Amino acid sequence: VTKNGGSSWDDISKGLKGLPKGSWITQIKASQTKKGHALLVANDYRRFNFEPYAYRTTDYGKNWTRIVDQDDVISYVLCIIEHPEENNLVFLGTDDGLYVSIDAGDNWTKYTNGFPTVSVKDLVIHPREDDLIIGTFGRAAWVLDDLEPFTAFAKARPEQPIALYEPPTAYFASYQQPTGSRFGADAMFHGENRSSPIGQFKYFFDKDLKAKTDTIKSDSLFLKIYKGDQLIRTLNRKIPKEKGVYNWSWRLDEKGMPSPSRKINNSKREPSGKDVLPGSYKAVLCYGEITSEQMIEVKEDPRIDEYTxxxxxxxxxxxxxxxxxxxxxxxxxxxxxxxxxxxxxxxxxxxxxxxxxxxxxxxxxxxxxxxxxxxxxxxxxxxDKRQGITRNxxxxxxxxxxxxxxxxxxxxxxxxxxxxxxxxxxxxxxxxxxxxxxxxxxxxxxxxxxxxxxxxxxxxxx
The missing domain is CATH 1.20.120 (Four Helix Bundle (Hemerythrin (Met), subunit A))
Structure with missing residues (x-):
């Protein structure tokens, strides 16, 4: 390590206790918020040693604390990253997949929700979107969208059955048919985009935590959208069967009216209406008498100047x-x-x-x-009861x-x-x-x- 721009260097490898001499130092990630803090990962699989090695220093490498060993993960470690704002949140890439810790590396959990057991070569947290971008070996770049629930868990564990997390900004994004082939075949790959327009919410649910509160008889969750004090939209769904973090989408619309129909409309769902105007809206998640609320910003597509x-x-x-x-x-x-x-x-x-x-x-x-x-x-x-494509x-x-x-x-x-x-x-x-x-x-x-x-x-x- 150098503290004077490279004029002199200090060997700090002696503090890496348990790491075999000559091991490959894969990454050193300096903390973006704390001076002298850094994370280091190393491996020795080229010599048929598949033990994982990951360390933390808080004093520019004078001392190192090992935070990952064979009791935490299955295979050797390739990369690591700490959340720039919430240092308790750490992601770890191994040859066996992706791991996450919400207590600064004291405990690790393998992340498997839609992510396969594949070699994870590198990790980056997008500074604007707060998404985790994962570089895998021979597969793809995979994005874990919106880390807000992870950072919230790293700060404190939920104490009530529901928690609504701060949503990303919602945009009235515009799309058009790309040039080239209209219908992609097996040989053409396209990444999955967000549907549009849409407001994306993530929420935590654990009905077992209601023991600390009054008895809740409701079997439904409600997401209410307010413009100021005016309720403009109410969405509802059945409570999840298991505890966890779930997604809920709002199509940036207000409450509508039933559409004219040839048949009698017996639907109890609130109909969709007009798009809201750009601005700030309050979202309230309700479970019985328990609520959790966040604000969401709705904006125009910044690439298009015509909309005012x-x-x-x-x-x-x-x-x-x-x-x-x-x-x-x-x-x-x-x-x-x-x-x-x-x-x-x-x-x-x-x-x-x-x-x-x-x-x-x-x-x-x-x-x-x-x-x-x-x-x-x-x-x-x-x-028109004829078969095939007909026109009236x-x-x-x-x-x-x-x-x-x-x-x-x-x-x-x-x-x-x-x-x-x-x-x-x-x-x-x-x-x-x-x-x-x-x-x-x-x-x-x-x-x-x-x-x-x-x-x-x-x-x-x-």
């Missing part, structure tokens, strides 16, 4: 208009679906009781069902609505006359069909209901 907050607000104003129209359509189509179900059930009941006696009522019910289906087709299109040429309300939504939501700049024209076309058709459907419900349907209420069905036969 003004453009985002223009888009949201156009989406609000379209959502209001969609809500009106959903209210009518939902009523059509419910009425059709009632009519189908009524026909089934009459048929099962006395098909001949109720012949006229069954005929009237068939007629009203066909009218309901005809109205539904104006919203959703006539069902009719222009429906939902075709207009989805076309406008696609253009409005994909603009990277200011809204244009195209988006306005598509919305106006959707609005004109939606209002026209809604008016026709409401008139039908007020006249033909109400008349049908009034007449069918006079039908007496004997449910108690001799």
């Amino acid at each position: 907050m003004a453009h985002r607000k223009e888009m949201r104003a156009a989406q609000d208009q379209l959502q209001s129209l969609m809500s009106d359509v959903e209210a009518v189509t939902s009523q059509l679906s419910k009425n059709k179900k009632v009519a189908d059930s009524f026909k089934k009941l009459l048929t099962s009781q006395n098909k001949k006696a109720f012949k006229e009522q069954i005929k009237a019910t068939d007629s009203i069902v066909k009218q309901l289906e005809k109205l539904q087709n104006k919203y959703f299109g006539t069902p 040429p009719e222009m429906t309300v939902m075709n207009r609505m989805y076309g406008a939504a696609s253009y409005i939501g994909s603009r990277q700049g200011a809204q244009t006359a195209t988006e306005t024209q598509l919305y106006n076309q959707a609005k004109a058709l939606a209002l026209a069909v809604n008016t026709e459907a409401k008139n039908f419900l007020n006249k033909e349907w109400n008349a049908f209901v009034k007449e069918m209420k006079l039908v007496t069905v004997d449910m108690f036969k001799e």
Whole structure:
């Protein structure tokens, strides 16, 4: 070691107790936060000695403490790295795979979650992303994404059943089809990207820790997103079966409204809505009465200059208009679906009781069902039961609505006359069909209901 830029050197190898003379010094990693601190790994496998060797010094190498031996890992050591901010967190690369310690090397655990038993040649912690990049022998560069849970464990063990960790910044990342082959075959490899847009959360769960708290009866976890004090999104899932660290994704959206459908929507999940605006949001993980919260930053793609907050607000104003129209359509189509179900059930009941006696009522019910289906087709299109790829040429309300939504939501700049024209076309058709459907419900349907209420069905036969 030199302390004067190389003018003089001191031999510090004598303090490496237990290391055979002539062993290969693979790495020396100086601490980024503590003067005189360093980690060293060595191996002697070239002479058929597969024992692992790793040491720490706190005084520029005058003294060394061995932190890895044959009781900790299976094979020889190749690399080591200490987290630059949390020194208790240390990663170790061996010929047998990756190991991690959250107590500065006192105890080691092999990391196997998606990572194979493969020779680990080098380790780097990305200074901006706080990801562990792992260089393996003959395999690939493998990234352990987001070390926040590891650093949190290294600081303190959780004392309650849940813990939400600080998430990375979420971006409205933009993608495009790359040049070259459109569909990759076996000979083409592409690394796995994050889906977009997405907010990535990691959380800890251990239901056994609830013994230290009040009894928790809930079998679900909830992730609530707030803008200031306003709750804008609620996600939920069943509690994990085992303790551990888990992922939870938020698609950077607000609570939405049910979409118009030909069928009755019985889903209890909160529907997805518009994208949020860039800014700061509070995320609260809830398990019974226990909560854990973090802040998450949402930003635009820094590579694209066209997006501005003004453009985002223009888009949201156009989406609000379209959502209001969609809500009106959903209210009518939902009523059509419910009425059709009632009519189908009524026909089934009459048929099962006395098909001949109720012949006229069954005929009237068939007629009203066909009218309901005809109205539904104006919203959703006539069902096409042919096999293969088919195209329905009719222009429906939902075709207009989805076309406008696609253009409005994909603009990277200011809204244009195209988006306005598509919305106006959707609005004109939606209002026209809604008016026709409401008139039908007020006249033909109400008349049908009034007449069918006079039908007496004997449910108690001799």
